[in-house]
Amino acid sequence: MATTAEIVDKIAADQNLTKAQAKAIVDSVFKQIAEAAKTGAETNIPGFGKFKIKDMPEREARNPASGATIKVAASKKLSFTPAKAVKDALNG
Known part of the structure; x- marks a missing residue:
């Protein structure tokens, strides 16, 4: 199982970002998927x-x-x- 924290750590390492930057990106992706789902898209x-x-x-x-x-x-x-x-x- 991969947790959000593990995904954030991997993205931060792969893309040379801080964990805070990677967490903001991951959170934004999940938020956009949820927002699209709310509208039925x-x-x-x-x-x-x-x-x-x-x-x-x-x-x-x-x-x-x-x-x-x-x-x-x-x-x-x-x-x-x-x-x-x-x-x-x-x-x-």
Whole structure:
């Protein structure tokens, strides 16, 4: 697992930046993806993948403690689809 701090450290070292500069960049990238998701826009990062919003319809579920059927409200879900290069790297 890579934490945000580990990503920041790696970017700072690779790009000859301070950790504060690298953290600002990483935070900005995540913020932009989240802002795009709020508006329903897809974020496509070539060579990495796509972040997009999926509408999840209302559904029925069962409470595991009581067995009672409940309704789960419709919601939005952020999904990620990796690019072919990422899939190939994982499986190659």
